[in-house]
Each structure stands twice: as C-alpha cells, then as structure tokens.
Amino acid sequence: MTRDWRRGAAKPGAPAAKPPPVRSPTLRDVAQGAGVHPATASRALNPTTRDLVNEETASRVIQVAESLGYRPNPIARSLKTARSATVGLVLPDLTNPLFPPIVRGIEDILGPAGYNAWIVNTDNDPKREESQIQSLRSRHVEGLIIATARLEHPLLEQLHAHGVPMVLVNRRMATSDIASVTADDATGIATAVRHLVDLGHRRIAHLAGPQDTSTGRVRRRAFSQALRDHGLQDDPALVAECDYWTEGEGARAFRALLDRGSPFSAVIAGNDLLALGSYDVITERGLSCPRDISVVGYNDMPFIDKFRPPLTSLRVPHYEVGAESARLLLETLGTPNRHPRSVLLPVSLVVRQSTGPPDRPAVPRRGRSAHGS
Amino acid sequence: MTRDWRRGAAKPGAPAAKPPPVRSPTLRDVAQGAGVHPATASRALNPTTRDLVNEETASRVIQVAESLGYRPNPIARSLKTARSATVGLVLPDLTNPLFPPIVRGIEDILGPAGYNAWIVNTDNDPKREESQIQSLRSRHVEGLIIATARLEHPLLEQLHAHGVPMVLVNRRMATSDIASVTADDATGIATAVRHLVDLGHRRIAHLAGPQDTSTGRVRRRAFSQALRDHGLQDDPALVAECDYWTEGEGARAFRALLDRGSPFSAVIAGNDLLALGSYDVITERGLSCPRDISVVGYNDMPFIDKFRPPLTSLRVPHYEVGAESARLLLETLGTPNRHPRSVLLPVSLVVRQSTGPPDRPAVPRRGRSAHGS
DNA sequence: CCACCAATCGCAAACGATTGCGACGGCTCA
DNA sequence: TGAGCCGTCGCAATCGTTTGCGATTGGTGG
Numbered sequence: 127m128t129r130d131w132r133r134g135a136a137k138p139g140a141p142a143a144k145p146p147p148v149r150s151p152t153l154r155d156v157a158q159g160a161g162v163h164p165a166t167a168s169r170a171l172n173p174t175t176r177d178l179v180n181e182e183t184a185s186r187v188i189q190v191a192e193s194l195g196y197r198p199n200p201i202a203r204s205l206k207t208a209r210s211a212t213v214g215l216v217l218p219d220l221t222n223p224l225f226p227p228i229v230r231g232i233e234d235i236l237g238p239a240g241y242n243a244w245i246v247n248t249d250n251d252p253k254r255e256e257s258q259i260q261s262l263r264s265r266h267v268e269g270l271i272i273a274t275a276r277l278e279h280p281l282l283e284q285l286h287a288h289g290v291p292m293v294l295v296n297r298r299m300a301t302s303d304i305a306s307v308t309a310d311d312a313t314g315i316a317t318a319v320r321h322l323v324d325l326g327h328r329r330i331a332h333l334a335g336p337q338d339t340s341t342g343r344v345r346r347r348a349f350s351q352a353l354r355d356h357g358l359q360d361d362p363a364l365v366a367e368c369d370y371w372t373e374g375e376g377a378r379a380f381r382a383l384l385d386r387g388s389p390f391s392a393v394i395a396g397n398d399l400l401a402l403g404s405y406d407v408i409t410e411r412g413l414s415c416p417r418d419i420s421v422v423g424y425n426d427m428p429f430i431d432k433f434r435p436p437l438t439s440l441r442v443p444h445y446e447v448g449a450e451s452a453r454l455l456l457e458t459l460g461t462p463n464r465h466p467r468s469v470l471l472p473v474s475l476v477v478r479q480s481t482g483p484p485d486r487p488a489v490p491r492r493g494r495s496a497h498g499s
Numbered sequence: 500m501t502r503d504w505r506r507g508a509a510k511p512g513a514p515a516a517k518p519p520p521v522r523s524p525t526l527r528d529v530a531q532g533a534g535v536h537p538a539t540a541s542r543a544l545n546p547t548t549r550d551l552v553n554e555e556t557a558s559r560v561i562q563v564a565e566s567l568g569y570r571p572n573p574i575a576r577s578l579k580t581a582r583s584a585t586v587g588l589v590l591p592d593l594t595n596p597l598f599p600p601i602v603r604g605i606e607d608i609l610g611p612a613g614y615n616a617w618i619v620n621t622d623n624d625p626k627r628e629e630s631q632i633q634s635l636r637s638r639h640v641e642g643l644i645i646a647t648a649r650l651e652h653p654l655l656e657q658l659h660a661h662g663v664p665m666v667l668v669n670r671r672m673a674t675s676d677i678a679s680v681t682a683d684d685a686t687g688i689a690t691a692v693r694h695l696v697d698l699g700h701r702r703i704a705h706l707a708g709p710q711d712t713s714t715g716r717v718r719r720r721a722f723s724q725a726l727r728d729h730g731l732q733d734d735p736a737l738v739a740e741c742d743y744w745t746e747g748e749g750a751r752a753f754r755a756l757l758d759r760g761s762p763f764s765a766v767i768a769g770n771d772l773l774a775l776g777s778y779d780v781i782t783e784r785g786l787s788c789p790r791d792i793s794v795v796g797y798n799d800m801p802f803i804d805k806f807r808p809p810l811t812s813l814r815v816p817h818y819e820v821g822a823e824s825a826r827l828l829l830e831t832l833g834t835p836n837r838h839p840r841s842v843l844l845p846v847s848l849v850v851r852q853s854t855g856p857p858d859r860p861a862v863p864r865r866g867r868s869a870h871g872s
Numbered sequence: 873c874c875a876c877c878a879a880t881c882g883c884a885a886a887c888g889a890t891t892g893c894g895a896c897g898g899c900t901c902a
Numbered sequence: 903t904g905a906g907c908c909g910t911c912g913c914a915a916t917c918g919t920t921t922g923c924g925a926t927t928g929g930t931g932g
Contacts, residue, residue: 150637152888163912168890175891180910197637201577202888205917210574221599221801229593233620242634245618247606261615264523264570402805428594432775434807525918536882541920548921553880575918578887875932882925887918895912902905 151194159190167191171198204266213455214262215243218250218274222371222399223427224444225273228295231448232271239456241268248274250370256281263290269455275299275306276338291458295451298340298468305458305466307451309442311341312348314473318394318422318440319352321475326483327392327420331364333379333404335371335396342368345396345424363388368400376403384411391484392420398427401437401480416482426476436478443471524567532563540564544571577639586828587635588616591623591647595744595772596800597817598646601668604821605644612829614641621647623743629654636663642828648672648679649711664831668824671713671841678831678839680824682815684714685721687846691767691795691813692725694848699856700765700793704737706752706777708744708769715741718769718797736761741773749776757784764857765793771800771812774853778806789855799849809851816844 157167162183169175170187179187190196204210215232217225229245236243244262248255255274259281262270270290275282275297283302285292294306322330332349335342346365353360363386366379376395380403383393395401401423408415415421415435423430423439430437450469458464530540535556542548543560552560563569577583588605590598602618609616617635621628628647632654635643643663648655648670656675658665667679695703705722708715719738726733736759739752749768753776756766768774774796781788788794788808796803796812803810823842831837 153890154888164889165891165913166911169911172890178910183910197633199578199888200638201574201583202917203890204574205572205578205919206888206890208917220593220602223596223801226594226599230620247603260570264573266574402802405805428596429775429802429806432778432806433802434805434809436807526920527918537919538883538921539881541918542881545920551880556880572918575887576920578889579918579920581887873932875930877930878928880925880927883923885922886920890916892915893913896910897908899908900906902903 151196153196153198156187156191156194156196159194160187162187171196208266209268210266211240212242212244212265212267213269213271214259214265214267215245216248216255216259216262216270216272216274217245218248220245220247223429224296224397224425227428227444228273228448228451231445231450232452233448235449235452235456239452241456243271250274252281259285269293269459271295271451271455273297275340277340277343278338289462291455291462293451293454293458295447296341300340303466303468305454306468307447307454308340308468308470309447309473310470311344311473312351314424314440314442314475315345315348315394316352316355317473317475318424319349319356321438321477322392322394322420322422322481323356323358325392325420325481328358328484329361329364329388329390329392330358331366331383331390331393333376333383333393333395333400334365334367335400336369337367342371342396349394361388364390368396371397371399373399373403373406376400377406378403380404380407390419392422392481394422394424396424398423398425398430398437398439401439402433405433405437415480417485420481420484422481431476431478435480438478438481439476440473441476442473446471523572524569526569526571529560529564529567529569532567533560535560544569581639582641583639584613585615585617585638585640586642586644587632587638587640588618589621589628589632589635589643589645589647590618591621593618593620596802597669597770597798600801600817601646601821601824604818604823605825606821608822608825608829612825614829616644623647625654632658642666642832644668644824644828646670648713650713650716651711662835664828664835666824666827666831668820669714673713676839678827679841680820680827681713681841681843682820682846683843684717684846685724687797687813687815687848688718688721688767689725689728690846690848691797692722692729694811694850695765695767695793695795695854696729696731698765698793698854701731701857702734702737702761702763702765703731704739704756704763704766706749706756706766706768706773707738707740708773709742710740715769722767734761737763741769744770744772746772746776746779749773750779751776753777753780763792765795765854767795767797769797771796771798771803771810774810774812775806778810788853790858793854793857795854804849804851808853811851811854812849813846814849815846819844 153164153167157164160167166179167187170179170184171191176184213236233243244267246258248258270292272292273295275294277300279299282299286302286304292304294304296308298306298308332346334346337343350360366383368375368379376399393404395404401421404421408419413419423437426439426441430439454467526537526540530537533540539552540560543552543557544564549557586609606616617640619631621631643665645665646668648667650673652672659675659677665677667677669681671679671681705719707719710716723733739756741748741752749772766777768777774794777794781792786792796810799812799814803812827840
C-alpha cells in the first residue's frame, strides 16, 4: 500500500475543489504519475544512474516527466549534492570592451557542458572582490574564472590552497601555479617593436600598464628585451607607468613622457585604452599621428579601426581566450588533481594608420615647463 | 569522491580525532554555540523575526554567528522560501557596448537592496531566449529585467500573464502594459532633426532600426513627424530599414539609400552602430562626412567621440536607464499588484564633427548599377 | 488562588532532490 | 532444495534553512 506522501493531501471534509496551483511539477509528481517511488524516478531521470532501474520503468518515468514538463529544481539539487553546475566569473569591469568577447567565449563552452556562469564585477576594488567571491562561494559555484588577478594576490592564493578550482584569464600570478590563459604578450610586443623598427623608428617609448598585473609587467619587460634585441638603447626615460588601464591614466602618463624631454618618434601602449589616452594628448599638444608620433595599441578593441587615425594594434583572440579558460576549468573540474596547465594564445599585429615612418627626428614639445636644461 | 572544496577534504585514514572540518559553519553550529535551538538562532539572525526572541539571547546568537563567521546558505534558504534574492537580466548581446553601462546601473541599485543579477545572453535568438528564461525561472529568480523585447512577444506576454514580475529596459511592447524604462526617443529624434534643419539641411534621410522593436519604430515615426513639423517633405525613398542593429546592416541599408538616387545631405541613424555602417559606405564611395553627408547617431556609445569624424549622437543616460529599471523592478517586487509604471528618460544631443552645413545639393553617387532609368 | 495571557523558545515538518542500504523476487548452480 | 547472487526498487536520511504550532515560564487580574 503506497502511503500518500503528497503534501497537498486533501483536508478531510474539504470539498474536492482541486485548486490546481501553478506550482511546477516536482519529482514526486512524476514519480506518482509513473507509479514509482521518487527515488526510482530520480534514478531514471539521471543518465548516470539510469542503468540502476529497469529499462521499461525508466522510459515510462521519462515519458511522464516530459508530458508533465518536469524540470528538476536546481536549487534542491544543489542543496543535496553541494554542486551547482555553475561557475563564477570575476571581472574587474564589464564596461571594458575587452571582456564581453571573453564572456562569450566562456559561455559558449560552458553552456554545452551543462554549466552556467555567474558574472560579477569588482570595479577593481579588492574589498568588493572579496565579498563578491564570498557570495559566489556561498552559492556553491564549482569553480572560478578570474580576470582580476594581480601578481601578488593573497586572496586567490588562499583559495587555491583551499583547493578551489580556478583559472586565471588574461592574467597570471607571481608565485602560485594556477592554471591561466593569456596572450603571448612577449611575442606580441616583439612584433610591434620590429614593425616600428622596420619603419625606421629608433627611439621608441612605452606606456606601461600597472606593474602589479602580469600583463603590465610582461609587456614592459618584453619591450625592453625587444629593444635590446634590435640593438637599440633601452632608455628608462622612455617608459612611463600607468596605475590603471584607463584612457585618463594613459593621457597622464603620455603627458609625463612628453614633458621629460627625451625625444621619441613612436610609442607602444600597454593597451588600447592607454593608446587612446595618448591620442587625446597628441591632439591637445597640436601634434599629429603618425606624422609626429606613431602609436601602437594592444588588444585590438572593437571599433578601434574607426578611430582617428585607425589604431595599429595587437590582436588578442579574446573569444578564444575565454573559450580556452572555460575548457581549462572544465578539465580541472573533471580531474581535480590534474596539474595546472597554462596556455598561451598567439597575438597578431594589425597594422593600420597610426604607424608610419618617422617624419624627422622628433623634437618633443617641451611645453613651457622650465625643468631640465 | 565528490570534489567539494567547501568542506575540508577529510584526509582518508586520518583518525576520527575530532577532525575540525573547514566546512563553513551552519545554522546548527551557531545554535549549538549559543546553546539554543536552530529555530531560535534562525529567528535571532533574521531582522524581521528578531523580536520574537529575547533580546539578550538574540544578541548572544548574533555574537556567536559573527565569531564563527557564519554565512547563511542562500541555496537552502532559497529552497525553503522559494525566494532567491536574485533577478534575471536578459540581454540580446553583451558585446554591444550599449549594455555594460545598463548592467552597471542595475547592479548598483540591486546590490544595496540585497539582490543579485543573473546575466544571460540570448544572441537575439528566440529559442535561446526561451531556454535562458526557463533556466532563470527554475532558479527561482524573483523577477526579470528584459532588454530583448520585441513589439510582439508572446513569451513575455505569457510570463506577464502568469504574474512574473518584470520590467522592460530600452524597449516597450505593443499590447501589454508592462513596466518599462526607455529613453525619450521622440524628443531625441526631433532634436536631431532640428539640429540638421538649423544647419541648412532640407533633405534628410533615416536609417531605421528593426521595425519589430519599439525603439526602431518609435524613432522612425518620430523622424517622419519631425520632418512634417518643419514643413519638410517626408519622402519614403529617404528611409531605409535595417533588420538588425549592426554595423553591417547599417552599411547595407545605407548603400541601398544611396543607390535609390534620391538626393539627401544628411542622415539620422537609428543607432550608433548603424551610423558606423554608413561611415564605412561613405569611405567606400569616396564621399566625405560631413562635407557630402552629415551623420547623426543614437546612443552616444563609449569612444564614439574618437571616430573619424567624431560622431554627433544622441546621448541616452544608459546607466540611469539601468538603475531606473532596477528600481522599478524592486518596487514591483515590494508591492506586487501595483499598476505597472513606465518611465521615460531624457536624451540630449551631443554635437560633434559629423554634422555640418550642406556643402552643395548632394548628388548621390549612382554607382554602376544599371537599375532605374 | 486560579485562569489567562504574553513572551520565549523548542519540536518537527517542510522545501525538492539524491543516495546508502536493505528488501524482495527470481534465477542459477551445486 | 537451499544458498547465493543479481537486478529492481522502496525506505528513509540528508542537505541547511524557515515557520506553524505547541509547550513552558512567569506575571497579572479578578
């Protein structure tokens, strides 16, 4: 005698006025419809346990489930299994056009694998980052894809030590060996330098990104290395650091570069936004690109081919970066103790109109600043 | 062996010598620590039920909870309460730079109210949209913010009829009265037309967006109305429709416009991407903007001031649009039967260098196409 | 002095799923 | 014929929290 386990057992005395609640069907409903126990229904519906139940009953259960439009409740499942089919995606700032393609790549891989991504913004604020990650963890995300890594990042190291599966995207860390997906920045920068040298440039400047990020540092080092490889002088006066990857910082640093008085005819920016900042300053000082100064960006942001002038930039396969990081994370989730792997994706130089042969030995505008002789 | 990084992976073989699991503390732990029943702890921790428990015990419970670093498990809570403190955000395409600021606005309002947003992409694919929304609902999101609405949208109407709280952002629907937040497109377009008329333009074209979206249709109608208001002829030959809000569609439609042979000296694009498409064609045909043709965009996308030439555009307060839609949704969640409200946010014209006085009666390039007489 | 009430708090049943374990038949094999 | 095994499937516990209800206490008014 099957006990009536249904919660809505009609109150005795109450008329059989069946008020059909819009409540979506539960596992119990399909079990009852198929005349089996919920446990059996559960096993029948789950592909990995399906062979524990008679093939005929299984298909009957499936049949009923479909006709009822049964959708398993991910919350209940999560609670029981402590798994969530969800991964967290931690971004510094969605407004940066760099990230949407990465997100797309990630989702396109995760989706077919049955996972979804929780996207959170940190605004580059470590406090916010910590609380966001905390929130993700309490939601039982199974892994993290992190685009906010700094070279020194205690929080991430701690998570990694705790065995939290994660992969860094677009960034690497100094110490820990955490899986990461980045572009081959060293080769990219070398390509850019060669391009400029081939055009005839000899004094090339660098707008370096934040030195507490791997991209900022790797690109800066690669820059120095490439100069030396070409037998050029690696003049510290031709490198200016930016504290953030923003247009404003790019402008500030580029102004500083000009004001230092060391002549240069080309600049390689740590990324496109910094390059845009230098565009602003070039206009502001009455200079012309590429006549007075050639500019190379990094990332090949969308629409950057429509800027004035169209920016020569290094194209990073962002979509692929995202996709690859998702694949890495899935691998990690599948085989936990796998040794962390890091992949390097190729970048390519897209030559547009912001680079050209040096017009003449550039005499940087000294402004009215009276510094130096 | 489930890989569960939340709870300390108990080393196998370790004696049962009180292995203090790193497992995050549960309500039971707190209750036990405070010497009360979990139910009491729950009530003490919940601000709305706190007055059901003795003030002293309440503070003791809170004390213990803090010292233990207790974080309530949202999943368990969700399961029990059928609420999730989560809303779904349905976007057509995150890659469109229009959306990140909207997302920011939404998150900035939702966050302090204790809500989080699940972001999903639909790629403008109705099938995908349906499955994504289904997925959101099964996660018990409490409401939806939807940026993918078309004028006719059975799915949304059905959800609305089912009482799903939702607000449309940047779009409205034809029939249902669903809360929405949009820009004041009619006024915006009128402003643009006046700007062009003031410059001396008399034959103005329109690159219309998809006519199954409210924005596309409203802007197109406003365009015709504004022409008439200025006593100008509303020539159907000067309106070309785009099927999508993409650069490519803009280019295609603009080519068609030129090939029709009706002269015009300015064009108002349904949005910035369409305007960019016309830029491409202007270059491709050897024309010049604004000398031959003035162009006005819509949305004032980030960085669009750096295009060639800097695009005159209508600025929509996207952040505010997002924020306002979040506020609306929160209101709806707070008072379910409230009559749906729709808000219209002001837009402003940002004049840059893509608009200027007409050089001479433009003689559109007829190309080598042999169509027509 | 008893009945009643308010304030507190515990009990236990949910929420919807998963899963170890054991029950039950039917079958094989010695 | 009985022991043992295998295929199926039900039982019940469990995940962590919320909440209706009832029990206990102490205080109060009649």
